[in-house]
Amino acid sequence: MNAIPQLVISTLLLGGVYALIAVGLTIIFGVMRVVNFAHGEFLMLGMYLAFWAFTLLGFDPYLTLVLSLPVWLAVGWASYRAVMGPVVNASHNVQVFTTVGLSIVLQNLALVLWTADVRFVRTAYYAVVVRIGGAAFNVAQIVAFGIAVALTAALFAFMRWSYTGKIMRATAQDRQASALMGIDTDRVYALTWAVGITCVGAAGALLAPIYPVYPTAGLQFVLIAYVSVVLGGLGDMAGALIASLLVATVEVFGSYLIGTAWKEVLYLLLFIAILVVRPAGLFGQRGAEALGT
């Protein structure tokens, strides 16, 4: 089977981008205990930003990505202050509805402003193919993978070694105790939300040269991110990374073996099975889901 190398590398490339989306979702859950149902919409906005910067200003999506990082931090911070902050200590149902409301607003804002037309970012290199051994790859995919891995690694390092990262992890472990230690948990949540949104906004810029852009474009990716994040244990960054690769494996090999039409069913069934059998994920703590955390 000489298709194997192609499949393996496809898996890696796909998994890298999934990981960046999933990491943003899991960091928000880990620290704030909120599942962000508007995550896909921020991804969609990231794709649109790359599209408009490319179409109107002629910016390359990768240039947009770098320039947009502070923009996303600001958007994340502002949306936390306006929407998420007031409900961060509310019940789960209130938080679910708040993020769902945010998702409805953002999705339809895109629909009203930019219509439901499917748009494409046609860079000069979108059809350029690289050959590695017997396998062929799109340049945009390889670049997306490289940047996604670099950003994810940077986030890991930030969480692991920086003082702010330590504060964020402390808050994730025990919000009361960290508040007693003098940590301003509200600011930590704002920062966490902003960082999570920045990850997914950057992922949008990476996806724009590869996938079509439309108001509901986020849904298919965010479903995969939910699968990865639950599989890896909600809130577990390393788990999300490994699970993203697992999901990509299921997707790539599944579509090779049983055809692209049914590949989504595979990972959705895997998702439901995980939720039923081990909702804490492969690496998470047992019982977390029943505690309502």
Added chain:
Amino acid sequence: MKAVPAAAVFFAAAGLAPLVVRDAFLLDGLVLILVWGSAAAAWNVAGGYAGQISLGHSAFFGLGAYAAAIVVTRWEVTPWLGLALGAVVATAIGLVIGFLSNRLRGPYFVLATIAFSQVLLIVGSRWRAFTSGSEGIPVPFRPGFWTLGIADKRVWVWIVLALAVLAYLIGVYLERARRGYQLAAVREDEDAALSLGVPARRLKVAAICASAALTAACGALWAQYVGFVDPFYVFSVDLSVRFALAAVIGGLGTALGPFLGAALITTVETYLRAQFGGIGAGLVGIYLIIYGCVLIVVVRWAPQGLVGWVEERLRRHGLVGARP
């Protein structure tokens, strides 16, 4: 509670309107309000009373729609049988989902339901041999009540009104009966309810089953009314969100709330569609931007929705007594 006279006025007005109103556009709006209201009330049984927030209820709606459409087109029997079949299948699936996801709380349950409706979306749009795949199923029009081939929209108003009243009465039952109080106890604090001997698991599963069956019935009638089943619509997350939106804005865990929510949302939507249909179709999304904002505001400041807000105002002015 005190909302019963209001509900009586609401449903009586809906039932009498066809005697006065002849305009097909208005009657169509009324049918849609009642269908979406019933679906939201059905969602409310699981989401509002039992606290099992689902964003995958379109799965049951789609099951009902497909059951009715397939029964009619493939086996050429009455769509009423399809409605019953859809309700039975939805109950069975509700049973399975209820038991399997019983441990899951909050966002985990939401994720499980979204995933489930997506599975049905893929099956509905890809299993060409059985569901006609992504093209959807046009429902043939065969005149007669038994075949639900009814051109007169007034009759449709009365048919869906019967369903709406049924959905409302289930809500009233849950507000007054012992089981309803037990369910509320489970919603508020499952562990405390369990320690008092409330059969939490059974109640939650029963609520999900009833909710699923009722939603499927809505789907079956809707498919026969509209005459077309599109898998990407009936199984969409957007549709699930629509049910939840109407219920939360109207009043989570209130019998009349979902109908008020649906009336508000459907009216604005229909108006915008009539205004901007065709070229400016994208502008119709404005109503969802508004309601998305309303949703965020409502869950924060008026968790009992419109009904709770109005009750609160009335009580403050001494117009109604305090809650029992």
